[in-house]
Amino acid sequence: MNRFFVFFAATLAILSAAPAQADPADIAAASRSVVRVVLAATDGDKVAFVGHGSGFAVAPDKIVTNAHVVEIARQEKSVVIGIVPSQGGTSYGGKVIAYSPGNDLALIQLQDGGRLPSMTVFSGPVADGADVVAIGYPGSVDRAQGLNLDDLINPMSPVKTRGSVSGGRTTKQFDTILHTAPIASGNSGGPLIDNCGRILGANSFGSLSDGNDAEFGFAVSSREILSFLRKAGVKAGLTATPCRSVAELSQQEQRREAAARARIEAAQKAEAAERRQAEAQLRTAISQEITTERENQMAIAALMLVLSLFVSGGAAYLMLQDKRTPAIGTAGGAALLLVGAILVFLSRPAFSEIDDRVAAALKEKLPDENGTNGGSALATAGQYQCRLNSERSRITVSQVDTLDLDWAEGGCVNGRTQYGRDGDKWSRIFVPNEEQTVTISSFDPASAEFTTERYLLGLSAMTKAREIRKQYGNRACTSDEKALADITEMVKAIRTELPMQTNERLVYECEKVSP
Template identity: 75%
Template sequence: MKRFFAIFILLCSSLLTGPAQADPADISAASRSVVRVVLAAKDGNKVAFVGHGSGFAVAPDKIVTNAHVVEIARQEPSVVIGIIPSQGGTSYGGRIIAYSPGNDLALIQVQDGGRLPPMTIFGGPVGDGADVVAVGYPGSVDRAQGLDLDDLITPMSPVKTTGTVSGGRTTKQFDTILHTAPIASGNSGGPLIDNCGRVLGANSFGSISDGNDAEFGFAVSAREILTFLRKAGMKVGATATPCRSAAEISLEEQQREAAARAQVEAAQKAETEKRERAETKLRTSISQDIIAERENRIAMAALMLVLSLLAAGGAGALMLKDRRNPAIAAAGGAAFLLLGAIFTFLSRPDFSEIDDRVAIAMKENGDTPVPKQSSATGSGKYQCMINPQRSRITVSQQNELSFDWAEGGCVNGRTQYGRDGAKWSRIFVPNAEQTVTISSFQPDRSEFTTERFLLGLDAMTRARTIRAKYGNKACTNDLKALADIEDMVKAIRAELPSQANERLVYECQKMK
């Protein structure tokens, strides 16, 4: 070979400033996409091991590695490239389709029908002191474990080492990231990732200390990788959204929920106090009215009683004078007045009427609380925008979405969602990807969420087995089918990690 970079490793972690606080689930998910790139020379039926490096998938059938890793394969027709995934039981051949020694990058086409989960490249700025993880297959670890050639061509998990960014250093040839994550010969071409598992660079070479291990590593920057891939005609997953920890998002959501509850409780308290003040004022007024009515009726009854007695006395006097007819009329009047007095006295308002009168008056004044119905509960088309402050964005760039929602959980007229607590959810387990997605809509909040779990082969196999039991139900009102969808969501969710690798929160509005 005409040119090789010196690649070395720091095996002692004492030189690190502190451990990177990476989410293990995100690092594990990123490791699915890392491969060992093996070079072997074929001479008839004989195969001789030449060397190996690392690489990572940027498309299901495309691998990025260092140019110096595969340089000998370009020079020697007898040297072939093998792609050894980190999991599974199958290895694949590889063919160089793009080569750029100027920035030490190469693109390999995976042959034999091989497909791998691609990684997302972070194209934003990388801060000095940021936590990083180097993922790859250091030869020093292979030797320490006593691995032979058969082991090197068998899928196995890559080695992950942590460190921090020590600054962006541009070499004479290309842009690099200087970092302290230990790397060694064999790490070449492997990804340098952030805490969310996005590619920051491709490890290329290390500094040399007294001819021994490297104290610092250099990674070809994501800027160089994106430019290289663009020139190669590749469109890859890229994002510039800063990495946020799942714990940070979860804490903020709890605080948001608590603040929302406090706001609702404060509004309810203020409304209750307002109603109580209005009710107290109304009760006082009605009480005074009832007291006045009682006094008036009692006075009226007393007056009628006095008049009745006077009429009775007059009737008696007329009878003594033998004036029969006037006496009878006076007696009738006395009786009428007596009955009127009794009726007036008995019909006086009772104090027990205060509560009824207050309730009627409150209702007429509109002070009785009426439950408000959310406008988002009806069927219709919804337009949603992502809320980046509430989202953990690691691999996606979908900032908005729209869908048709029908009561009963039908989305876009073809996909049936099932009840999932206060939400409606549907779980998607594709055959061609190692990603499980849970999409949920909560009508009363006008909120759509997408959770993505980046799983290994074993976990994906279990999820696919569960999904196969339930089938893929279209929109339906059949209670059995709806129950099956709910059971499928619960069964697959039980197999998933507690924390999604990505959680997107969309806030929606119903279109008119």
Template identity: 75%
Template sequence: MTEQFHFEKTSDFPHGQIMIKKLVLFATLLVTGLFSGPAQADPADIQAASRSVVRVVLAATDGDKVAFVGHGSGFAVAPDKIVTNAHVVEIARNEPTVVIGIIPSQGGKSFGGKVIAYSPGNDLALIQVQDGGRIPAMTVFSGPVADGASVIAVGYPSSVDRAQGLDLDDLINPMSPVKTRGSVSGGRSTREFDTILHTAPIASGNSGGPLIDNCGRVLGANSFGSLSDGNDAEFGFAVSNREIMAFLRKAGVAANAASTPCRSSAEISREEQAREFAARAKVEAARRAEAAEREALEESLRTSISQDIIVERENQMALAALMLFLSLIALGGAAWLLMQQKINPAKAAAAGAGVLFLGAILVFIARPSFSEIDDRVAVAMKEQMPDEDEENPQTGKAQPGKYICRLNPDRSRITVSQLDEVPFEWAEGGCVNGRTQYARDGGRWSRIFVPNEEQTVTISSFDPARSEYITERYLLDLMTMTRARDIRKKYGNKACTADAQVLSDIEDMVRAIRVELPGQANERLVYECSKTE
């Protein structure tokens, strides 16, 4: 008999409701070959996504009595707005005694909730978080979802709660959601609305929880699974990201969205290593070529100068011999004039002979020496191949002025935000945009930004030698964020200054907060900068 399948909602409700080039190329291929491998989900991204997932609890009130009705999952698309399935909150819309509770994955507080948008046609609902609650918002992937793509379902399956023996008091306390992995099985969707079929295990209670990619971005909202013989199925259906974005636009919510393909940190790191390796190989090849050119030029100059010196020596020695010969003739003439009793002419001839003799000696002594070859070659080399450092004494140092920095997506890992261009003004001593003081951070100048309202730490860095501006974002859990804020309070927020102590304090702050951060940023944007007029 053919096995019969039916569909069931996954909320926990009764009855389950609805050369140089060659060398560079070789280096690139070598490094890529050495470090290549399949892209994997970064645990830091999955952990960051989990911050935004909540348990949506429904309870019936009767005076002082409260009865648990059921629960589902949801995720934040704004600090005070939660997306879940329409069928999760359906009973709360129909029964005024049923209230909604929003239980975050971290912290020590729970919040009330109110449905502000409801779309049963595609099983989506939007909840307003009450009581001043704020939850880190997720980013929705707005591009196409590839068949076979790796996905993770995040939520609160009731089967896990039951296996752990959790009671109602446990369910209304913050706890980490469950993560399960699978892949997209493309080409199949429901008739009622656009869905994503996937193999990440889901169960009752996962309804409304996000289906995310390896970068922690929302691909869909888990809605229901196929069941066989009454058991939780191996396939799940998630309301697609296209349906979610259209629903949010209609509800007037501007959610974070990103369309760039997910790239693992390891992949970016491999490519950066290959780029650095290729750049070093190119520099080394250029250095070797320049050295060969200098060697050839030096050899040519040495040969030419040696010949010139030989000619100069021979000329001066010939001149000295001529002057000596003339001095002997003059001396003979002086003797003859003296014999003729011509005293004064004889004296003049003798003086001339003496001058010619001394001149001959001086010319002979002044002939160029072969030891001058090295000095003349050095002078000629400086004239024809000047030292780059002498030509540009500012090489490798910060150049003050205004820049326009443009994003290089091939070198970036974009997960939560994107600015294609960043205006940037750099001044000596690390003053940025005339108001923010950066501090030395290895070969860069960096500043760490720790906001009070968000659970995100951002490190902005400028490398003046390469004209690169880099933004690294860390999506942190509440405990790590609290530690980062405590460190920042010790140092304060200083404006541009030349005070050595303040600069030292900022450097200390950068180092101290870095210690608390994960080893890998969730997002890394690389901007290549050029000076503007």
């Protein structure tokens, strides 16, 4: 079955290579899509084991492997193909639907209604020295564990080995990646992945060694795989975004948040300085204004007092002239002038009014310092166009560069999906029945950012998440407080079953668009 393809495990390569930094969660997610490709000869009721290789799902019902793995099944009609997933309790039949011995690739159609999580192909350049992981079912490990035929046809976790790219050493027949991740007979057709779990190639054959030289593996490159799939009419998941570690992204976000806080603090300090300067200028002007008003009113009061005394003298003179009626009228006028003088004097502005007038003037001139938020504003209801910020995102399985968002202030998204309160954000969790992926989508009105976090889970974790989701139902847009509380509780409950780290995080920055 192996023909000229010879496989060896290389312990020395592991020791000489730098430690890979692949994320365990991404490697576990990629392993869900890796299968054992078993070949067996049938003769009536008798079944004989012929051999096995590895493969990986590029679509829910399609498996890529090496052409040499399934070659005997094409030549011998009695040989059948079995596909054994890495998890669950069911195996499936398989049928070759595309075959390309020129670059050692084959495509298998899952039968019996089989569906598996599919992997994403990395279409960008692969750097020399980059960390890689080979996943598959090396026969040497099976033999060391004493596995029998019954064991081989039952789902089990694949073997993961780490190494690094040693160069794009293209063979004469097809484009390959040379690497140091140990592989052996049985790894044929298994994926070579990067630290984010994306496909870099399909392991095909290994270098010969006399026991003294380091051993290397050769993987059919993703360029060959994509060309092969296009000819077969299969559209695989694709991304060219370089892999970024969670630690790197977290540090970047911490720096970004620190810079944002520094900008807000600087803006607040500048606003406080502007307020203090404005307050000092207003206080000086208002103090002068009040002093002038006091002096004017006191002068008016003094004048009215003098006039009152003068008129009182006139009233006394008329009384002496025995002109009683005019004297009384004149005396009344004097009294009015006196009362007016007293009122004008008492109504003069007090110096204590300076603070009140300054506060009123500041309120008109500057925003209330309690209402400032550092320059950001809450997103209001309406249509938004959101663009992916790849520098802030960790892309492993998908990439949608733009999305449209219809946001309502009560948490209704696109007129049909109700989000629940999640701290300062609104969030909704999605647990599909047909995929092994849990997605948390969130919108933050304060920053007008939409985030999508994807968790690529195993069957056990997915089953738990689905059971929790069933308890809450599927809520459409509503203003009912009980329904909103249920959505919030559902997000919290499912989060407790999720890993600490997400496999993918997409950050979209949104701008409101005209109706």
